[in-house]
Amino acid sequence: MALTRPTLTRRRVRALAAVAVALAVLTGAIVWFAGSEDRALDGACDGVLPVGEVRTVLGEDAALDVTNRTEGAFGDKAAKSGGRTAKSGGKRANNLSVRCRIAAEGTGHIAVTIAGSPRPRAEYGYGELYAVVPASHTLPVPLGNGWSGLFATDTARLGDAEDGTATTAVLLDCARRGDSLLITVETALRGATTLDDPAVRPDFVRTATATAEAANDHWGCGARLGAPVRTVGLPVNEDEYEPLLGAKGTCAAVPTASRSAVSTARETARDRAPRESCVLGTRDGSPLYRLEAYYGPYAEDARSQYTRDYDYENVTPAEKPAGRLGQSAYWAGATCPRGAESALYLIRAADADGETRRRPDLAYERAALAAFAAASATHHGCAAPSLPKG
Numbered sequence: 001m002a003l004t005r006p007t008l009t010r011r012r013v014r015a016l017a018a019v020a021v022a023l024a025v026l027t028g029a030i031v032w033f034a035g036s037e038d039r040a041l042d043g044a045c046d047g048v049l050p051v052g053e054v055r056t057v058l059g060e061d062a063a064l065d066v067t068n069r070t071e072g073a074f075g076d077k078a079a080k081s082g083g084r085t086a087k088s089g090g091k092r093a094n095n096l097s098v099r100c101r102i103a104a105e106g107t108g109h110i111a112v113t114i115a116g117s118p119r120p121r122a123e124y125g126y127g128e129l130y131a132v133v134p135a136s137h138t139l140p141v142p143l144g145n146g147w148s149g150l151f152a153t154d155t156a157r158l159g160d161a162e163d164g165t166a167t168t169a170v171l172l173d174c175a176r177r178g179d180s181l182l183i184t185v186e187t188a189l190r191g192a193t194t195l196d197d198p199a200v201r202p203d204f205v206r207t208a209t210a211t212a213e214a215a216n217d218h219w220g221c222g223a224r225l226g227a228p229v230r231t232v233g234l235p236v237n238e239d240e241y242e243p244l245l246g247a248k249g250t251c252a253a254v255p256t257a258s259r260s261a262v263s264t265a266r267e268t269a270r271d272r273a274p275r276e277s278c279v280l281g282t283r284d285g286s287p288l289y290r291l292e293a294y295y296g297p298y299a300e301d302a303r304s305q306y307t308r309d310y311d312y313e314n315v316t317p318a319e320k321p322a323g324r325l326g327q328s329a330y331w332a333g334a335t336c337p338r339g340a341e342s343a344l345y346l347i348r349a350a351d352a353d354g355e356t357r358r359r360p361d362l363a364y365e366r367a368a369l370a371a372f373a374a375a376s377a378t379h380h381g382c383a384a385p386s387l388p389k390g
Contacts (some may be wrong), residue, residue: 040066044100048218050210051173054102054110057203062104072096074219077178079155093118096178096219108164108189112209115216117180117297118341124318126305130297131184132167134276138235139266140169142273143205146226147212148296149271151205154197155234163196164189168208171274171296172215175222178339182297185210200232205229218287229327233268241266243287251278253371254291257364262288270379274298278372287366289348293337293376299314299344317344321386330365332373336382343382345373 001192044066065341072095094116103109113131116270122301123129133140133152140152149170155163165188183209187301195201210228215224218373244265251265266279266287294302306325307318315323319343321333329348336343345368366388375383 001110010048027081033159036326037064038096041102044068045098045101045114045211046050046070048098048114048211048214049102049112050207050214050373051102053207053210057110057189057207058102058104058107058364063109065105066100068100070098070100072102072116073178073192074181074221075174094118094183095123099363107191107192108187110188111186112207112211114211115182115184115297116219117182117258118178118181118300119287119304125307129304130182131169131186132276133184135168138237138277139268139277140273140275141235141268142271143168143170143209143226143229143232144271145230146224146272147209148272148274149208150275151201151232151235155237164191164193166201166204167196168205168213169274170208171295172221172223173223173338173340178341179221179294179338180296181212181215181221181223183208183215183217185211195234201232201234202229205232232335234255236266236268238266238287239285241281242277244280246350247278249278250276250293250376251263251280251291251372253375254278254280254368255364255371256359257368260288260361260364262364262368269378272380276339276376289350289365290348291372292346292369293373294344294346295339295380299341302344302346317346323389328361330388331388332369332385334373334377334385336380342378343373343377345376345385347367362390 004335007120035209041049041064041271045068069292074096098114098115101111115130119129133150134154137155138153140150143149143151149168152167153165167184167186170183172179187204187207193200213225216225220260241264241283244254244263247265247267249267249269253268261282262280263283264285265279270276275298278291279287280289281287306316316325317331322331324330329346332345334343347365369388373388377385
């Protein structure tokens with residue numbers, strides 16, 4: 001029996017036409033939204049975000065939510081969103097501040113901060129000048145490979161809640177005397193991702209170094225760049241101490257002390273890191289002193305914080321190259337090449353509680369600070385440090 005084609009009434013024609021129009025509109029909307037996401041990614045962080053790296057880390061097919069804020073200027077170049085060069089104490093300052101965050105539902109997020117240095121003096125004492133790098137429970141490790149940078153976590157223990165979260169900082173020392181760009185990237189990945197896997201860790205670094213390369217060109221920084229980071233160590237945990245006498249990194253040359261029972265150390269390599277830490281402890285690793293070295297923006301930020309937190313003191317690291325901070329710490333300073341912020345070195349006792357100290361070994365504290373500061377300054381090409389008196 002032959003099949004007959006049903007007759008299309010006017011009502012059916014109109015219905016089919018409406019469906020066709022709706023499908024066309026929907027298809028156009030999908031294309032527009034996809035294009036909108038691509039445009040948002042291309043413009044994120046003033047256009048220096050490495051889109052390919054971000055998609056690789058968060059997933060090629062993941063739907064991404066992009067937030068972005070850019071303001072200020074670096075050197076003589078304003079951000080695309082506008083801005084003007086600031087002045088700081090009679091010299092040029094850089095008020096460039098760039099932030100963007102890319103999130104993928106179910107996967108994680110990447111948050112990028114770019115800041116010009118030095119900052120305007122008006123910003124001092126009102127909070128952190130630069131993005132924070134976690135360093136309370138672990139010691140950040142250098143990126144190496146020719147980069148001045150850090151790899152940091154709140155924890156480096158397998159299976160902890162923050163196991164898939166890490167912060168990478170890259171400092172670009174620009175060709176313009178005294179200017180620099182600090183790029184800080186927090187990467188948080190959910191699921192089975194673990195920093196304990198050495199093959200995974202470079203994924204957390206790649207976005208930061210690629211952003212640094214693009215920022216270097218975009219703002220005419222002219223810094224010396226490093227090589228691709230194919231391996232990076234884990235931040236040092238609190239139980240990863242060793243004999244101080246065998247220290248070869250940030251604690252090298254720091255003396256032991258029988259009176260204070262200092263005999264162990266937690267340390268990292270130096271390798272051009274813009275921030276260094278050395279924790280001195282007792283035989284069982286219990287911390288007694290923490291030594292810190294700050295360079296570039298980190299030295300500037302530390303001085304700003306001490307101005308705010310210790311404004312009751314007669315003098316702080318913001319006013320003098322060396323001295324004693326109340327009863328809790330000593331500091332030293334060193335002049336560094338090419339007009340960079342003077343380096344800042346600190347030693348703080350772990351048992352310091354405000355102004356209360358029991359039998360402090362002040363001579364050892366000054367000796368430890370002197371050894372630490374001298375070794376660090378030499379590594380970074382800075383002058384011999386100015387040291388605190390007795």
